[in-house]
Amino acid sequence: MPHRPSAHTDPVLSKNTAAGLNNKNAAGNSDDDDGNITGHQARVIANHGSELTLRAENGETFSASPKKKLDLVVTGDLVLWQAEQYGVARVTSVLPRTGTLARTDRAGRAKPIATNVNQVLVVTAPKPPFDTLLLDRYCVAAATIGAEIAIIINKTDLLDKTTSETAHNIEALYSSLGYKVARCCVKDPDGLSQVRPLLDDRISILVGQSGVGKSSILKALMPEQEIKTGHLSDNSGLGRHTTTVTNWYDLAHNGAIIDSPGVRQFSLEHLDSVDIQAGFREISEHAAQCKFNDCSHQHEPECHVLAALVNGEINKDRYDHFLQLIRSE
Numbered sequence: 001m002p003h004r005p006s007a008h009t010d011p012v013l014s015k016n017t018a019a020g021l022n023n024k025n026a027a028g029n030s031d032d033d034d035g036n037i038t039g040h041q042a043r044v045i046a047n048h049g050s051e052l053t054l055r056a057e058n059g060e061t062f063s064a065s066p067k068k069k070l071d072l073v074v075t076g077d078l079v080l081w082q083a084e085q086y087g088v089a090r091v092t093s094v095l096p097r098t099g100t101l102a103r104t105d106r107a108g109r110a111k112p113i114a115t116n117v118n119q120v121l122v123v124t125a126p127k128p129p130f131d132t133l134l135l136d137r138y139c140v141a142a143a144t145i146g147a148e149i150a151i152i153i154n155k156t157d158l159l160d161k162t163t164s165e166t167a168h169n170i171e172a173l174y175s176s177l178g179y180k181v182a183r184c185c186v187k188d189p190d191g192l193s194q195v196r197p198l199l200d201d202r203i204s205i206l207v208g209q210s211g212v213g214k215s216s217i218l219k220a221l222m223p224e225q226e227i228k229t230g231h232l233s234d235n236s237g238l239g240r241h242t243t244t245v246t247n248w249y250d251l252a253h254n255g256a257i258i259d260s261p262g263v264r265q266f267s268l269e270h271l272d273s274v275d276i277q278a279g280f281r282e283i284s285e286h287a288a289q290c291k292f293n294d295c296s297h298q299h300e301p302e303c304h305v306l307a308a309l310v311n312g313e314i315n316k317d318r319y320d321h322f323l324q325l326i327r328s329e
Contacts, residue, residue: 010043010057039080039092045248047075052091054081055248064089074100075246075258076115076203099145101205104267114205114246114258119148121198121257123208123217125155126163130170131209136321137266138207139179140279144271150180150198154213157185173315177281186213186220196221200253210262218259222249269329276325282314283322298323 045061046053052073055061064081066073067090073079078095097115105111120142124130135151142149151174153167171181182198185191195217198204206214219225246260268276277284283305287295291302298306308314 010055010059039082041095042079042081043248044073044075044077044079044091046245047073048245052079054079054089054091062089064091066091070094072112074112074115075248076117078116099147099203101141101145101147101207102270103141104269108269110270113260117145117147117203117205117258119150119198119202119204121150121152121204121206123152123154123206123212123214124170125153125209125212126158126160126167127155128209128211130163130166132170132317133321133324134209134263134266135170135174136280136318137268137325140268140271140276140325141266143279143281144275148180148202150182150204152182152184152195152217154184154186154217156183156191157187173318184213184217186216192217192220199251199255199257201255203256203258205258205260207260207266208262210264212262214259214262218249218257221251221257225249268325271329273326273329276322276329280318280322282308283319286314296326 040056042054042056042064044052045055050065052064052066053061054064065088066079070091070093073091073094077097079091080093080095081089081091084090099117100112100115101117101120102110102112120138122135122138124135139149151170153171156167159167167183171183175181180198182194184195199221206218208214244261246258249257249259251257277287283297286304286308287297289304290297290300292300295303295305297303300306305314305319309316309319
């Protein structure tokens, strides 16, 4: 169920209005004879396919349909809308985006998931099993849009001797690379103490495998909201899709969080090797010192990436993930 605020005002919408944002700032076409794009501004807080849930500057929420000429409108979009006959609201254009998280669709094109985000919160957990390849895919995707990355190790109450060691290794590795890492247990009264500071003044999106507990984290952050939570499949041990719609929720301190449906795969085939390399911070740093500008970091002489790998400065799993993504693009 999408968020239905009654009094919240969107700081970005308010800022745009105060600044006198006009139709020339809009992206899209118009049916006006003069080519002007007109309408009222609103934020997309949920996308149900053919129907959107919008929030106006005053906090009022309502349903609207996008014009067919528009590309996919996603949660987080700032849009212009007009009232039509019989009380129907129609989205006429999408304002310029920043921070659009996307994955590859079946046609090999980038498909946006949510937009205007500046932080990606990757949730992982011991059940379903930790997936560091998926984690690295999200690190790459976030790097391409200039978003911060924070990793949440959830369900810490389920850690045993083996998974506790894995969690420690993940925390140590990614912290050493400059990523923020937080531990979380929604069953513990203080289990969100490391997560809450990550959210202030940021528009974050929760991502990760199905079943890692994204919706449970959101429910614990916002107990007043009607947020469904699920359980792992008894047969497969994999997560079920509790969240089926990407929803926007407002937080205190000018923050917002987007809850996205869980995934089992997150394809990046629409990205090129330059984008992928940029998403591996340590590899990108050493690659700048390679003898050849087009070094593949696999067999070339005087390759600083391979030298760093041998010296233990680059983690072997991260290097293998880098090669796997490069070869699949």
